[in-house]
Amino acid sequence: MKLGIQINEGPYQHQASDTAYLFTKAALEKGHEIFRVFFYHDGVNNGTRLTTPPQDDRNIVARWSELAEKYNLDLVICVAAAQRRGIVDPDEKKRHGKDADNIAPGFRISGLGQLIEAGIQCDRLVVFGD
């Protein structure tokens, strides 16, 4: 089965990103295809490499990056939601004249069309949020 995942909440504040991660990992381990993981609303905050959680806790951002690397996942952060919340990649940094970028490895910023495309292309779209 080809799956699309939508995540509407940021890390730590709400369990949505944890559930989505464990679901995605289980789906991959079962041999399903993850077409795309789309981060929307505060979910875009899952894509900043500047988070520093306590050492004895899970690192939600790094965990997504590692999963992306292992399975070649497409982790997409919504550009409009990202601009509101200060998630910046090198292109956005240049375009808006910011002094830094903060996007985590394995993530990319793109438009909302990517979510609709996932809906069209996938057998199932599963939404995680608050």
Added chain:
Amino acid sequence: MLHTVNKSPFERNTLETCLQHAKDGSTILLIEDGVYAATEGTRFSDTIKKAMETKTVCALLPDLKARGMHEKVIEGIKLVDYAGFVDLVEQNERVQAWL
């Protein structure tokens, strides 16, 4: 069709709205704080038992365990892990997340 509910029924009306819109034969999966609805002896236990007459009710065991609720689950509720969650998504043609 699969419906997921992730809110405690004591805090929000998510479960109630889900049950209003879930047809007979559909499957309801309680996750995150939604798993409190899967426990015995609550104000909502009868609601769940009634739903179980026409629908399949499941709960995510890792979420029940994390909340210390896994010994209090209503008999007949199907417990699944994340792999089981994936299977439910595969078995149902569409998924509605009641957030």
Added chain:
Amino acid sequence: MSEEMMEEGGVVKKFMYVNRKAPIGSIYALESLEVVLIGAAFEQDVCMVFLDDGIYQIVKGMDTNDVEMKNFSPTYRALEMYDVERLYVSKEAMEERGLTTDDLVVDVEVMDASQIADLMEEQDVILSF
């Protein structure tokens, strides 16, 4: 990206946007409306459903000046121009809140829970916010 995809696939799926959250107090309503507007370019078979507090997204008379927020209420009236014409509201949710269709900024079809349940079962993709 979108043009290319439509050319090669030409797939039309049934999309349902489920709105259950009140506007203003959180950003879900505004950002879900943005999805609907962007999604319109993909020419899918789209409908929107307003349940629970989602009804409050489309009530008349919203004035956000004093809270210094953008008023996106007029955008719902523009949905028609984007060919998003099927808007459904929950009869139960309206009654619970003492609202009638006269209180809403857009033309809607009122459905009870069992009708909405039937409609939901016909969809290919359900996006909930």
